[in-house]
Amino acid sequence: MTTAPPTRRTGRPRGPRPTRGYRVFQVVNGVILTGVVVLTLYPFLNIVARSLSDEAYIIAGQVSLVPRGFNLTAYELLMSDSTFWINYRNTVVYTVAATVISIVLTTCYAYVLSKSDLKGRGFLVGLAVFTMFFTGGLIPNYVLVTSLGMKNTIWAVAVPNAINVFNLLVMKAFFESLPGDLEEAAAVDGLNTYGILLRIVLPLSKAIIATMVLFYAVSFWNSWFTAFLYLDQQDMFPVTVYLRNLLAGATGAENVGAIAESDEVQAEATLKAVTVVLTTLPILAVYPFVQRYFVSGVLLGAVKG
Template identity: 40%
Template sequence: MRRSWGELLFDLSNSLFLILLSLFTLYPFLYVLFASLSDPIWAMQVRGLIWYPKGLNWEAYRMVFQNPSIITGYTNTLLYVVLGTSLNILMTSFGAYALSRQQLMWKNPVMFLIVFTMFFNGGLIPTYLLINDLGMVDSRLALIIPAAMSAYNLIIMRTAFMGVPVSLEESAKLDGANDFTVLFRVILPLSMPVVAVMILFYGVAHWNSWFSALIYLRTRDLYPLQLILREILITNSTDSMMTNIGGSDKVPTGETIKYATIIVATAPILFLYPFLQKYFVKGVMIGAIKG
């Protein structure tokens, strides 16, 4: 099938536009990366864009990884991501499976109440009072239990479960399977794309979460990495990492430490995307087409 010059020109223009858009999106991350690897004084003096690291200085990263607060924040964040995402997937799967069954009573009113929470909520103060009355303030549970399920993700997973043929469920129940067996051995294995997308959504949300920790946590040993990063970037708390540096070198070195901290806090979640990317479009489109 021959294509006209207009179609070829459109495809070329579209490709160039997307390439430029990708570069504009990627460059801020590259700027921070190049600045973190550059000589601190040069990075402070340069004006405009940075296209390469000058000096290839790893001192900022060494100071970041020697900071015990960063290590503690990393450990806490990994714990919140693993436990929180596991609970999220479990609770969302239970809710989506129940709401996707045709025989469930009061299914539509329940769905209405769930969707209602996407537009209206009690607000910060009632939520804090509830968490406080439950005894979860200054506890890891305050970052895991209240965010156990997202209404938006529940709708996406419910739509995916509704796409599984009912005959498979009926066959499993004829063989003696109960609802838990149907969910874990029939429904979930056939819905792995949407499960992978849910892991990505929930995992990124837990990794980037800092406001809940700021509100509910008092003990510094429970702080996630993003809250430590906020302190370093906003309150300029880099002096503890520069015990061997003095004089005029402290300011430029502190700036490169900030850049290095951003890279350290961002890189792990970026490495997760390639492994889940092949499921991403399919999983999201399941909810978009039938939702």
């Protein structure tokens, strides 16, 4: 890069001038990222258009990004279904409870593993990494959860997947990047281990904690198989199981049968799109508030291995 001439106002150099190759890289990078954005947005915009369209246009494949036969009847029908709202409430409760449990356990475990002088640290790290590649299997997990009396309880959803090892390692790396002098000074001032964690470490870890909250919340919100496996009472299902049953044609929503029999309301294809939209909206609404922590949290957590 060449140095640009000084500015008229300050007389200071403007900094290195980008080379032709760097400008080409910026253009190519912008084009690629724009293409990724389009590919990412298209499915969601398509499902929104389908949720507002008449089923005949959907079946004929005539709906892309613009609704055809605009109609809100499917929204009205689904939102009048009490089962949908019960399952929706369950999803909110499960997500909040499971995320809180996961954040507490992951933070405590990662903080312990970040101490290089901890006896048995290598074994604890290896134990965590081992579970990334090997698991007990579906049947042993089911037997364990059932024998512990957690079936048909919120704990069956929240506890088995409480610690994600990838998140654990990212948070561990972040804690290792914090200056050790801060903790030593706090210890000299009389703080114990818990005081250092709560009053020194956690206030400095807002970015990584917000990132982990986003990771865990999205994971638990979208999860359906765990609830499908361990819950068999309809009033305890999360909304993702409701959606799964609807897509599989085995939904517990009583109103779906009436859709196919009535000519004055939207039919099943539109209702499926409406359910997807209403299930996705909360995560889309929350993401902008934590997005500013997302990149910084991941990058800070990747400083050390």
